[in-house]
Amino acid sequence: MSKRPGVCLVVSGPGLIHALGGMANANVNCWPLLLIGGSSERNQETMGAFQEFPQVEACRLYTKFSARPSSIEAIPFVIEKVRYLRAVRTSIYGRPGACYVDIPADFVNLQVNVNSIKYMECCMSPPVSMAETSAVRMAASVIRNAKQPLLIIGKGAAYAHAEENIKKLVEQYKLPFLPTPMGKGVVPDNHPNCVGAARSRALQFADVIVLFGARLNWILHFGLPPRYQPDVKFIQVDICAEELGNNVKPAVTLLGDISAVSKQLLEELDKTAWEYPPESKWWKTLREKMKSNEAASKELASKKSLPMNYYTVFYHVQEQLPRDCFVVSEGANTMDIGRTVLQNYLPRHRLDAGTFRTMGVGLGFAIAAAMVAKDRSPGQRVICVEGDSAFGFSGMEVETICRYNLPIILLVVNNNGIYQGFDMNTWKETSKFRDPTAVVPPMCLLPNSHYEQIMTAFGGKGYFVETPEELQKSLRQSLADTTKPSLINIMIEPQATRKAQDFHWLTRSNM
Numbered sequence: 001m002s003k004r005p006g007v008c009l010v011v012s013g014p015g016l017i018h019a020l021g022g023m024a025n026a027n028v029n030c031w032p033l034l035l036i037g038g039s040s041e042r043n044q045e046t047m048g049a050f051q052e053f054p055q056v057e058a059c060r061l062y063t064k065f066s067a068r069p070s071s072i073e074a075i076p077f078v079i080e081k082v083r084y085l086r087a088v089r090t091s092i093y094g095r096p097g098a099c100y101v102d103i104p105a106d107f108v109n110l111q112v113n114v115n116s117i118k119y120m121e122c123c124m125s126p127p128v129s130m131a132e133t134s135a136v137r138m139a140a141s142v143i144r145n146a147k148q149p150l151l152i153i154g155k156g157a158a159y160a161h162a163e164e165n166i167k168k169l170v171e172q173y174k175l176p177f178l179p180t181p182m183g184k185g186v187v188p189d190n191h192p193n194c195v196g197a198a199r200s201r202a203l204q205f206a207d208v209i210v211l212f213g214a215r216l217n218w219i220l221h222f223g224l225p226p227r228y229q230p231d232v233k234f235i236q237v238d239i240c241a242e243e244l245g246n247n248v249k250p251a252v253t254l255l256g257d258i259s260a261v262s263k264q265l266l267e268e269l270d271k272t273a274w275e276y277p278p279e280s281k282w283w284k285t286l287r288e289k290m291k292s293n294e295a296a297s298k299e300l301a302s303k304k305s306l307p308m309n310y311y312t313v314f315y316h317v318q319e320q321l322p323r324d325c326f327v328v329s330e331g332a333n334t335m336d337i338g339r340t341v342l343q344n345y346l347p348r349h350r351l352d353a354g355t356f357r358t359m360g361v362g363l364g365f366a367i368a369a370a371m372v373a374k375d376r377s378p379g380q381r382v383i384c385v386e387g388d389s390a391f392g393f394s395g396m397e398v399e400t401i402c403r404y405n406l407p408i409i410l411l412v413v414n415n416n417g418i419y420q421g422f423d424m425n426t427w428k429e430t431s432k433f434r435d436p437t438a439v440v441p442p443m444c445l446l447p448n449s450h451y452e453q454i455m456t457a458f459g460g461k462g463y464f465v466e467t468p469e470e471l472q473k474s475l476r477q478s479l480a481d482t483t484k485p486s487l488i489n490i491m492i493e494p495q496a497t498r499k500a501q502d503f504h505w506l507t508r509s510n511m
């Protein structure tokens, strides 16, 4: 959100171990993070000191840089002046990632001569790198000759603030684009060239695909058939050289800052009068597919039966969503279906389970977004859309939300389980003769749980809703209240699911 590292301070041993998950998540998402951990005293190492653990070593797998300063005097070198450590520089230069600095307990109370400390200058902003001119020329030529082109906008483009240049590319050359989950909003979701509603079709039949800060990992089905044409030409734009050529042999690689490289591409394409014909067969196919997919979602959304389904819920949420709000989301069906209905109009306004598909991040991300909003534009709201299982991973952060009085709106989409659950009757019938531990599948959670009471326990507003009208009313009230957090516990059909998909989505196993 800020191009600066988030900073996290943890206690030794178990404190550090609990931070490994978050650190791994930041690193996998290529987000800058600085973790500072206390650790046991150096002269008790290997003796079984209090909370002793090989922390620097443990962090190595999850970071770009993991070190312990050799002395207190060395801290500024590792920490390059309090705010801008060497670790800070490493976290933001090149591909961003996590860094760890270990501070042993005996440093904490040690007396030092202030004169012996050499303070460091703040590190400079990351240098901006650009792609080779010949590669840019080649990329422009491949794009101009494409019959069925597609731009894919990843979260790397959002991080690089490439929105202005990418929007120009889309609009000037009339190109279809597809955002990845956190690439949403770099160009607004409601832009006429957004083909998100025809995602599978666009991927499957494109002959040239330009990747802006999007990796060909599981989210993009590795760039391989049957999800893509076997001879599709990839043009990869990435800040990280090691990423280029992953899983496929790209037609052109453009190594550099995504904003700078997309500007280079614009300038190169500008040299010849050209646009992709808006009345092409490709555009027609994509528009038709979008129309039929949108109609299928709308039909599900308009179903009047109770309990509600996912589409009905998200349709009503979307109706009231402020255009500039931050959308945070985690869950399985909740996140995947929500992403297709809830629109992003601004870059860096969506935070979700990300490349790692980590549960447990939603409330922390919502708190971070609310702090950013408070700082930059008071009144801007944070809507956090949680599956009931996802909510359970860090639900107690509701206390933090209430403690700091952050007017976050939490929606818990409650289907009594992970992907699907049991309704109350099935639960009762199933566990009539045997203990639930023996008969209830582990993906089922306790039916009709009143998660909203976790919010009221700490002084926020709680709503339990079962109908579209109750949902609309509670959302209106929550949005009108700018002083308090709310949690709306939305009961849905426990067996509700996604509309039929052309392909297995993401992972073959539902878990």
Ligand SMILES: Cc1ncc(C[n+]2csc(CCOP(=O)(O)OP(=O)(O)O)c2C)c(N)n1
Binding pocket: 330, 331, 332, 333, 334, 335, 357, 358, 359, 360, 386, 387, 388, 389, 390, 391, 413, 415, 417, 418, 419, 420, 511
């Ligand atoms: C830390 C972690 N543990 C477990 C998982 C496996 N997992 C994926 S999604 C999910 C929860 C999905 O259920 P819910 O949030 O209720 O959403 P629903 O699909 O029911 O709408 C879990 C546990 C994970 N991704 N991350």
Ligand SMILES: [Mg+2]
Binding pocket: 387, 388, 389, 413, 414, 415, 416, 417, 418, 419, 420
């Ligand atoms: Mg659920």
